[in-house]
Amino acid sequence: MDMGLKGRTALVLGAGGGLGSAIAAALAAEGARLALADLDEQAAAATAKSLQAQGAQALSLAWDLADLSVIDARIGAIEAGLGPVDILVNNTGGPPPTPVAGQDAALWEKSFQAMVLSVIGITDRVLPGMRQRKWGRIVTSTSSGVIAPIPNLGISNALRATLVGWSKTLAREVAPDGITANIVVPGRIATGRIRFLDEAKARREGRPVEDVTKESTASIPMQRYGEPAEYANAVVFLASQAASYITGSVVRVDGGLIPSI
Template structure:
């Protein structure tokens, strides 16, 4: 299917991680020009190489989303070289596991300051030109915890659900301007983050990590973890011209994991 986004420009946040990197490659295959951001130069360079393998081109920007100064400087540098960004893939790392209580104020501020505030701020910087052009795509990655809270991920569940309310509200605000705003909800996708959480659960419960993984897989109707590429293909579709009538939606890529209606 021709997605109609060849020649568009996309900014992919946390592009060095499993999901962000896969999305970058999927967009590159569609002929999208890429701006890639991550806190790790090495991870970012790995993604740039993957993009080049499929014939794409990418500019890379190293900065910490939790730093307002670094973020504004990097986005300013990027915009000074571009007419506009057409596609924004909002993606962040996750906070440490733990309950939803007993954290000091600074821990909550750190979670929201790295996962919520920068996403909203970067969107605000890019949105005016999208609206002026009459075309734009804003896709925000969350987790299955926004629909079915994940045990021992109190910080993540709380911060990510706020992005759902923001996205749904923003979708209505900019729909008449040709900009769509959607949420992607990954289930158990095989990434370094998933492996870390499985390992943390195994250590916490004094169990073998393989047993934890098998238990997790057993809860997924398709019987396996998802591949990052499967998630990325859905992101590319939501970024496409073909998805112009989808906005304000939460799209699950979870193999049937989430049982909520």
Template sequence: MDLGLRGRKALVFGAGSGLGAAIAKELAAEGAHVALAGRRLDALHSTADAISKSGGTSFAIAWDLADLAVIDERAAAVEAALGKIDVLVNNTGGPPPTPAAAQPADLWKAQFEAMVLSVIKITDRFLPHMREQRWGRILTSTSSGITVPIPALAISNTLRASLVNWSKTLSAEIARDGVTSNIIVPGKIATARLRFLDEFTAGKKSEPVDEVTARNEAAIPMKRYGTPEEYAAAAAFLVSERASYITGSVVRVDGGAIPSI
């Protein structure tokens, strides 16, 4: 299936590793020119090298989402390198594991700015071009915690849920302009972040991490963790020409793990 992404300009955050890197590679394989954004240039260059070896085009730029002051400067640099952005993939890092109670206000504020306000302001920066050309795709990666709150991830559960309501509200405002806004939800996808969370749980329970992983996999109907490539394939479809009538949606890539409808 031709996804209609050849020649499109995409910006993917968190593209140095994990889900972001997988999405960036998938979009490049579909013929999109991809801007790779993240905090570590060395990791971004690793993704860029993989894209280049596969015949794709990319541009790497160091971009710390916690720094709201650099948005216009970084956006201009991306546009200078690739042109106006047609596809925006909002993919932020996860906050530290915490309970819900008694967290410092400064921690909530810092994570809100990095995980929510940055996404909103960056989308606002690139949205006018999409609306003007009457074609654009906004995809925001969240967490299964938006549906079933994950113990010890209170900040993530709370802030990512706010992005769902923002995306849904936005989708209705921009639908007539040919721009879609969707949420993609990872279940347990085998990334370094998931390994870190398994290790965190293992440490709290004083048990081997492999036992934690095995227990988690047993609870998934498919009996395994997903791969970043499986997640990226779904993301690529949602930002494609083929998904032109999908907007305001929340799409799960979880192997059936989320128990609710």
């Protein structure tokens, strides 16, 4: 299937590794031009170099999402180097694992800036151009915690749920302009973040990490963690011309993990 993405410009946040780099690779394979943003400048550059070696046009940017003052300059650099952003993949890092109660206000504020206000601000910056061109895709990656809150990920559960309400509201506002806005919910995908969370749980409970991972995979109907490429394929479809009538949706890529309807 031709996804209709050749020549489109895509901005992928958190593209230095994990889900972000997998999404970038999948978009590049469809002929999109890639702007790759990450807090880790070297990681973003490494992703860009890998994609360029495969013939893709890719630009890397060091980007601290908690710093809202740089949004206009970063988008301006993308527009100058690649053209206006047609596809925005909002993929942010997560806060440290903690209970929801008793956390310092400064941690809440920093996480809100990096995970919510940055996404809203970047989206608002690229929307006028999308509206003018009558085409755009906004895909926001969250967490299974927005449907079934995950123990000891209190800040993530709360802030990512905010993005679901924002995206659903936005979808109705921009639909007449040919723009879609969707949420993608990862289950347990085999990235460094999942390894980190498994290790943190193992330390808290005084157990080998292998036991934690085995227990975790046993709770998934498919009996394994997902591959980043499997998640990326879903994002690329939602970003494609083929998904032009899908908006305001929450799409689960979880191997059947989330038990609710």
